[in-house]
Amino acid sequence: MASFLKKHRYALISFVMLLPGLASFFGLFFYPMLVTVVRSFRPEGVTTAWTLRNYTDFLGQASTRQVILLTFFLAIACTLLSILLSVPLTLLLRQKLVGHRLFRLTILVPITVPGLVGALGLLLFYGSRGWLNLLLMQGLHVVEQPVKINYTLTGLVIFYVWHYFSYTAVTTLSTLEGLDPAFEEAARVAGASPWQVLRHVVIPLIMPGILAGSVLTFMAAFGAFSIPLITGGSYRPLAVQIYKQIEVFTPARWEAASAMAVVMALLQLVFLTFYMRVLRRPTAS
Amino acid sequence: MRTLRQYLRALLNAKKLLAYTFLLCFFLWVTTPFLMILLKSFGRNWFGKLWLPPEFTLDWYKWAITVTNIPEVLRNTLVIAGIAVTISTLIAIPTGWALGRRQIPGKEVIMSTILLPRMIPPIAYALGVAQIFYRLHLIDTHLGVAIAHVAICAPYAILVLSSTFEGLDERVLEAASVCGANNLRTFFHITLPLVMPGILSSIIFTFTTSYNEFTLTLMTYGPKTITLPVRTYLAVGEGYWEVTSALSMILIIPSLFVLFMIQRQVQPEKLVGGFKGV
CATH class of the missing domain: 1.20.5 (Single alpha-helices involved in coiled-coils or other helix-helix interfaces)
Known part of the structure; x- marks a missing residue:
């Protein structure tokens, strides 16, 4: 025993030190997830029998497909728009114009401020009496009646981008800053126009950064809960639908909610695996 | 020309x-959304097509304090955040050290496993956490809500601390052992002071994560453990926009502090970071 301890002392110490982290993982993530999975196979209100009904019920509903489509639409639209916003933004910030530190900090505002506060501010800003509509009506005289943005699909996409673009922007910015200027100089010396340099040198080189950041944006948008809960109105993505099973029904429909949560987690994992596979593929161009 | x-x-x-x-x-x-919240929280009679509120008042803050019981809500929030930060840091220091300084087979796998809670929608395991906590009578207790927060905070703290430990200069530690310090002494007198900035930034970020946490709180809170985010959510449902704005202004203060700290020193990549494997 003593010799075993002595022989494996190094490994044992490492293991003991790892234990708290592993314990919190298994106790607070793995076990709860297991409970969710097991509960999703139980008939409603029963704790012994097994059934597939929660899944067949959920997947059989006509509205389910719309909910899943909505969730994916919001997440993908938000991801694409975040990329479209982040690339020009970070290219400008990289030039170190006067005041670039302030703009850099601005990128971080949406992820440091509580989502609920952001959602409230956006509802005020885009509301029928918000500044955007006042600008459109009184400042620019473009429209007569206030434009309805809150509680519409367009509005929800705008809110999502506001909340989650930061992940893409920060990652893109740090990739861009790590880029060796020699590549661009070489291209420019070889006679490429600024646009060509951007299109054929800079963008391909920062692509891994953009994609890695967009994965984070996608995950956040796919699992978004507080934003659609407050600002979604009648648009309810998966996370909100799951919560409604607990909140609206008495007794709470834990089994149905668990089945939906399992489907949601699986959809996200499958999509992520697929995305990472695309990501890791060496770019041929 | x-x-x-x-x-x-x-x-x-x-x-x-x-x-x-x-x-x-x-x-x-x-x-601008924040500017509008600020104006809304101080404004009175702000109706119709006005750019700015016609009168200013502190009434909504008074309402927020008396009607929505801010002192108790704030106390709940701070107590819960305090417990969550303590537990997460105590978990993260040994685990971060092991991941950062020891040779462990399959380190990458362990790291991805610990970060898995960040890849799954929180609502999925929040359901399980709520059911387990009902059984353990942890629902509506400060400790219970705080432990639920650890599920999200701990991976984060481990991530920050393991990269801090990894970045330590080997030579300083060697110098300490050459001078005759044993391992424990080296840890407490050399390593710990050196990683203090990392521990502090981990504390700051776990604190804000817990302070702002909504999903897991919503599944585990009760009348005695209403936190600021939940109170804000309830106020939005009640429809008093002015009072909700006043609440939001209070809720936002720690985040502004964190932004200030980031501007001072911390690299923003750390805030998002840790997806080296991606």
């Missing part, structure tokens, strides 16, 4: 103008 140069310079300035317009629009797009 001269006109050509002038023309080019004008074009350059136009380009700069365009760049600044874009950046300014971006800045306003991000920040």
